[in-house]
Amino acid sequence: MLLNSQPIVAIATAPGRGGIGVVRVSGPHLGPFIFKLLGKNLTPRHAHYLPFHDENAVAIDHGIALYFQNPNSYTGEDILELQGHGGPAVMQQLLRRCLAVGTEFDLRLADPGEFTQRAFLNNKIDLAQAEAVADLIDATSEAAARAAASSLSGIFSERINLLATSIVQLRLLVEATLDFPEEEIEFLEKYQARSKLNSIRLDLDQIIAQSRQGLVLREGLHVVLAGEPNVGKSSLLNALAGEDLAIVTDIAGTTRDKVTQIIHIEGVPITIIDTAGLRDTSDLIESIGISRSWNEIKKADVILHLMDATKPTSHLDDKIDSTRSRQSIVLSVMNKIDLLDKTATLPKEAIGISARTGLGLNHLKKKLLEIAGWNPGQESPWLARQRHVDALEQARMHLSLAHEHAAESDRVLDLFAEELRLAHDALGNITGRMTPDDLLGEIFSRFCIGK
Template sequence: MTRKLPIIAVATAPGKAGVGVIRISGPQLLPIAEALFHKALTPRQTNLLTLRDARGETIDQLIAIYFAAPASFTGEDVLELQCHGGPQLLELVMKRCLELGKDQGLVIAEPGEFSLRAYLNNKIDLAQAEAIADLIDAQSEAAVRGAARSLQGVFSNDINALIEEITQLRILVESTLDFPEEEIEFLENAQARQRLSAVMEKLHKLREGAKQGKILRDGIQLVLAGAPNVGKSSLLNRLAGEEVAIVTPIAGTTRDRVKESITISGIPMHIIDTAGLRETSDLVEAKGIERSWEAIQAADLVIFLQDSNSINAIDSAAVLDLKAQILKALPPKCPVLEVINKSDLLANEASHQSESPSLLISAKTGDGVETLKQKILESVGWGGSQEGAIVARRRHLDCLDRAATHLDKSQQFAADGNISLELFAEELRLAQDQLGHITGKLLPDDLLGKIFSQFCIGK
């Protein structure tokens, strides 16, 4: 699955910096370290050393730290070189390391290969390995804290505890398979149904927490949609707190998607201002409208913005037709918030607000915008608490959903009048396997390779 050769990569981000770190991992790295510095390195001690090229000229004075296996991140021998952070300098250090490590087979690491080796050497499980990438890519303080909890094993511990409970239930069920005449008595004496219900309740709570965690990790793709000149760009500017989109009284000003990322109560929001949806013969505007529909089709939440100038005709055929088109284009389970803008132009705002199911705001003055932010969070299912939150991925949610489906089936096979211990046990096994996929147990090699290929090189 992975190469046994020693690997090397720059572990810090590209660009100029005060310090750049180069990481080497593999079996028996001491010969490479001695070839680089002509000195034996003591494990876990910092060494201020000079690295020279083949002609004996100084490349850099750096700090080298050697970690002997298995007491390292990857579980292998690891050598970390802390150099000055110039890109050209790091390239020269890499080149010199590859020259002197040639006899040991030193090669450049593939994306995620350090984390993959840590996983394969049982230093971390798969959920923790993914949390490393999530910690690096975190888009908010809450996401950082959630990823850190996952890296510490909070999510994995919950999964493993659930697996253990299912395992114990499987042991009870499978030990009774040879005594079919005692099925009913077994289920009652072992309280199998009650134990299964408790497992299902814990899985439900874990799924809800994972849904919150996915919101923390990925944020929300929020699309502002509506007819031209209803104030979509003004609302984007109001939410962003700055002028990121051009606003004019001319309909059709926005001809392409404008995207801005913000946070609302610590939750990342990727807001897309779209071109006004209408029929047009303008080729440029038509292309922008086409991209608007593409954005709607990929949205997590759509705000259907309308204009208070036409509030008396809110049920007009044109508005209803546009709303129907938007609802038809939405991805499954994507909510729509109906919002009426320009409340500052209304003579009696309070009466209009009470009569209309839509939320009334003014992007110009800010009236109603704070309420809109709360509605946004409610619409996407955010529970409102970041305490103890973890980050989760779509893959995790899919595994949890499939595990829940199998537990539902197992409950059916354990029901009165429909007892089948063989099928009960099989559905428990399938649920257990799905949970095991989250931490990397029984995960296919091709999927494992795909997951780690999305990591940064050097991680």
């Protein structure tokens, strides 16, 4: 992907009202633009308090102007930040003024994520760090924010680069030996290639395990509460959320549309969706809600099939099973166990709870974490994405094949070397060294504008 040197501008703070708002400009040489916009030159990395004027020399606002000279800036280009009061009207006026002054400098509005994309293309950060910027902004728990900040600092990239270096060193030995066929037979023993490969594989296994934890911390679970009317779905949502989000009554069909809430269990985000009770109905509005319930069931990671423990019979098992995706997991949950006689027993696979008293909720939460793949007490040192885990798994596959070739004979060293190369390329996809342009476009298009 070629770096577009055209200067760009955007509001860098979130939409809406705030005490402070920031308009950010980035480009290769902003000196002339800054002088025309502000009427003075700025000292790099010094805060300048001054008025921001419109085209009629009327002050739009008074604020702070900061100039970061390339290459010592976020993007690696010159950056100007105008910090004013965070009202939408003020920010829009500042943005329009920048665009008007910047016409002769070919200034344009930034695309989503373009500031961070330029930081990546100018080698200020690698691709994993760039993704961590968005993950830090989107983090919904302290644990996720800590992990994203670690990724942004380069901890994850450092582990990947160290592993890649080890693979390259082994590749160099192998490929050098290929030039001297008479030495191939002794290569694996002489240079301890097998033990070096095993060490690399063990290191990769550890990184994969930690990355899976980071993936869970980022993506969590999509959980749908499903069941017939009055089995306690809304009560369970309220109990898990710790507040009254859904209306709870004894009247069947109270919930007519989905209610969504994100909760955190040990830092892991769990999206809980309460749905309309599943039954046959002639009520048009309720039937629309029920249709939406089935649509949510199709998309769920986990379906909590709630039943009333005092009336455990349900006719939904087969229909839920046929509707869900092949990847989703169905848990049978018996609610209202506080109303059961002490001698009563539950079906073997069912989880017994009382949404009213909280009985059994901790067991249910632990089960959800288990399904998510979360290991309590082993918080990931970084945040990961599915593409990271996929690339790591691909590297593991190639290293496994290299191990098989090493076990066969020294006479397949060319295949051994090829698998090492492919494993190295897979790791390069994580940091961006081997990433195709179309994937870069997809990644940065999901960023917010101004970042």
